Amino acid sequence: MVQVGELKEGDTILKLEDVHMSFGKVAALAGISLEVKKGEIHSIIGPNGAGKTVMMNCINGLYKPQRGSIYYKGQRINSLRPYRRAELGISRTFQKLELFGGMSVLDNIRLGRHIHLKSGIVSGSIYVGKTRHEELESRKFIEEEIIDLLEIESIRDQTAHMLPYGLQKRVELGRALALNPELLLLDEPLAGLNLEEVEDMARFILDINEEKRWKVTCILVEHDMGVVMDISHRVNVLNFGNQIMDGPPEEVQANPEVVKAYLGEEDLYSTRR
Amino acid sequence: MSSVWLPCGDYHQNYVEDQGWWQSKFIKGKMILLLAIVFIGIPSLAVSPEGEYWVSVATMVGYTAMGALGVQLLIGFAGLLTLGHAAFIAVGAYTSTMLVLQFPWPQFIVDWGLAYPISIVAAGVAAGLWSVLFGLPSARVKGFYLILTTMGAQFITVDFVLTQYVSQIGGRGQAFSLPPGTIKIGPWVIESDVQIYYVMAVLLTLMVIVLANLIRSKPGRAWVAIRDNDIAAEALGINIVWYKLLSFFVAGFMAGVAGSFWVCNTAALSPEHFPWFLSLWLVGVILIGGVGSIQGAIFGSIFMVVIMELLQMAAIPIADYYPQVLFSFAYIKDMAFGLAICAFLIYEPNGLAYRWWQAKNYFNLWPFSY
Numbered sequence A: 001m002v003q004v005g006e007l008k009e010g011d012t013i014l015k016l017e018d019v020h021m022s023f024g025k026v027a028a029l030a031g032i033s034l035e036v037k038k039g040e041i042h043s044i045i046g047p048n049g050a051g052k053t054v055m056m057n058c059i060n061g062l063y064k065p066q067r068g069s070i071y072y073k074g075q076r077i078n079s080l081r082p083y084r085r086a087e088l089g090i091s092r093t094f095q096k097l098e099l100f101g102g103m104s105v106l107d108n109i110r111l112g113r114h115i116h117l118k119s120g121i122v123s124g125s126i127y128v129g130k131t132r133h134e135e136l137e138s139r140k141f142i143e144e145e146i147i148d149l150l151e152i153e154s155i156r157d158q159t160a161h162m163l164p165y166g167l168q169k170r171v172e173l174g175r176a177l178a179l180n181p182e183l184l185l186l187d188e189p190l191a192g193l194n195l196e197e198v199e200d201m202a203r204f205i206l207d208i209n210e211e212k213r214w215k216v217t218c219i220l221v222e223h224d225m226g227v228v229m230d231i232s233h234r235v236n237v238l239n240f241g242n243q244i245m246d247g248p249p250e251e252v253q254a255n256p257e258v259v260k261a262y263l264g265e266e267d268l269y270s271t272r273r
Numbered sequence B: 001m002s003s004v005w006l007p008c009g010d011y012h013q014n015y016v017e018d019q020g021w022w023q024s025k026f027i028k029g030k031m032i033l034l035l036a037i038v039f040i041g042i043p044s045l046a047v048s049p050e051g052e053y054w055v056s057v058a059t060m061v062g063y064t065a066m067g068a069l070g071v072q073l074l075i076g077f078a079g080l081l082t083l084g085h086a087a088f089i090a091v092g093a094y095t096s097t098m099l100v101l102q103f104p105w106p107q108f109i110v111d112w113g114l115a116y117p118i119s120i121v122a123a124g125v126a127a128g129l130w131s132v133l134f135g136l137p138s139a140r141v142k143g144f145y146l147i148l149t150t151m152g153a154q155f156i157t158v159d160f161v162l163t164q165y166v167s168q169i170g171g172r173g174q175a176f177s178l179p180p181g182t183i184k185i186g187p188w189v190i191e192s193d194v195q196i197y198y199v200m201a202v203l204l205t206l207m208v209i210v211l212a213n214l215i216r217s218k219p220g221r222a223w224v225a226i227r228d229n230d231i232a233a234e235a236l237g238i239n240i241v242w243y244k245l246l247s248f249f250v251a252g253f254m255a256g257v258a259g260s261f262w263v264c265n266t267a268a269l270s271p272e273h274f275p276w277f278l279s280l281w282l283v284g285v286i287l288i289g290g291v292g293s294i295q296g297a298i299f300g301s302i303f304m305v306v307i308m309e310l311l312q313m314a315a316i317p318i319a320d321y322y323p324q325v326l327f328s329f330a331y332i333k334d335m336a337f338g339l340a341i342c343a344f345l346i347y348e349p350n351g352l353a354y355r356w357w358q359a360k361n362y363f364n365l366w367p368f369s370y
Helices: A052-060 A082-088 A105-112 A121-126 A130-150 A165-178 A195-210 A225-231 A249-254 A256-263 B025-041 B043-047 B049-077 B085-102 B107-111 B115-139 B144-171 B193-215 B218-228 B230-235 B240-266 B276-289 B294-319 B329-347 B351-365
Strands: A012-023 A026-037 A041-045 A067-072 A090-092 A183-187 A217-221 A234-239 A242-247
Touching: A012 A052, A012 A217, A026 A052, A026 A217, A026 A234, A026 A242, A041 A052, A041 A195, A041 A225, A052 A090, A052 A183, A052 A217, A082 A090, A082 B230, A090 A165, A105 A130, A105 A165, A105 B218, A121 A130, A121 B193, A121 B218, A121 B240, A130 A165, A130 A195, A165 A183, A165 A195, A195 A217, A195 A225, A225 A249, A234 A249, A234 A256, A242 A249, A242 A256, A249 A256, B025 B043, B025 B193, B043 B049, B043 B193, B049 B085, B049 B193, B049 B218, B049 B240, B049 B276, B049 B294, B085 B115, B085 B144, B085 B240, B085 B276, B107 B115, B115 B144, B115 B240, B144 B276, B193 B218, B193 B240, B193 B294, B218 B230, B218 B240, B230 B240, B276 B294, B276 B329, B276 B351, B294 B329, B294 B351
Parallel strands: A041 A217, A041 A234, A090 A183, A183 A217
Antiparallel strands: A012 A026, A012 A067, A234 A242
């Protein structure tokens, strides 16, 4: 077990080894192994019930796999609670929105800074001094790096649950980014968005993956094949808990088994183009 | 745009202003006026006996609000339903009393009047730790089940530990009484209604400041996040169990301080001061005031205590015709409490704080509707 401090582009950041997870008799993951390289957008596709979200939850720590190992930067993280994994740099968004509904957009994103703040109950209750300084620093980061990037200046003081769905998705991405993660799990970030919002979101994902400031490795679970094939560096195809195929998007599209299991007989791009 | 309403053409230029406490001159003026009323206006009522009575009513409002702030923190901010808050107030009251009466203080501490102030902090810490002990189940259970475990705190603490054992210390049977002059803060002996009122006003102001500061910094945001969505909160790096226990500690600390204030108010102490009904009462207070807002706890306390006083005043003339009213006044009080909660849950579930917010907005925008 080696703790690697700084990974170079192309090093393995996350590795799953023979991960099994079943609920009763349903095997949601039946021995999945995969490697995610730093700096990639790694997509996971598959029909409904293929185990994509279960895999995300295993990586994130919400589920504990019954067998197999998950390595993050060479460290086995199977036994770590989700909040410890977040401290290591794994952040995520959710398929069904899991925003803090009663808080303002700004507070939602501020909460994402949680692991970077240090005040406890004593300094927090005095506020003046350490906490005030820290809050201002974090505000500066949020405004200049996240709100500016995601173009949500106009809604920062609105209550999260009052926003339209597309904006809520964007706020959730902002909240996940506020952790300043190295690995970002995006669970269907495009589901339920209209074409314009999909294009915006794809642009944001590319930005945070490619911009020098962020360079976040992304794991993307998505059904929108057009976007997946366009932006991913690597695609994994799951079906009923088994991995069918792993490779660059072009190979995946050409694989007859994948087309049969998931993409259907029709032309791949017909859904979106 | 800012989170508070600003006059047209008035903008925040930097983050310091935007995250400030009093964000406009108007708000600053209002708050200073409020402090002036609390610290100068109300005590100056005490020139007449009638006025002194209302000062003591204000003291009761403050005591209720101190308790309610802790409940507000647990229920309103951290989303942990509690029905045992009176137990922690009791722990604070007893810790404070035992320390003042039984602890072998060095003479200079007694002379300088530090024993009671020290006991207030000690009461807070003791009640906070006791509260954490009964907060432990919150790591496993939530919602309705947590109500039952916190009720367990009430019965174990007050009905068993305090009544059966702690109250028996000193062979006095049930009640402790504090001889006049024992409660001393610095050079002042706390005796008159106005002095008690000042103790309350200082403690309550500090508590409001502390809670407001916590809510806008890291721990407070973590509590609200746990309330709104605990799964997402954990995925974003919040140690849920730790922060739940922390909220129990802070709420218990506040209850302990409220309890040790109660000692100086009554100068006598008995487990009967902290019935389970007090826990329920405090929850009712925040329901009426508004769950999830600091003002709510204060508004609720004002409403409940003042309504009860008015009822009592109304009962006296009525008793001339129906003497039964005076005998059964305790039941009428309970009934009024129940009625008020029903009415609020149906007609104004967001509580008085929401109404206050609406009224403020109306006047901010007046004469236009938006």
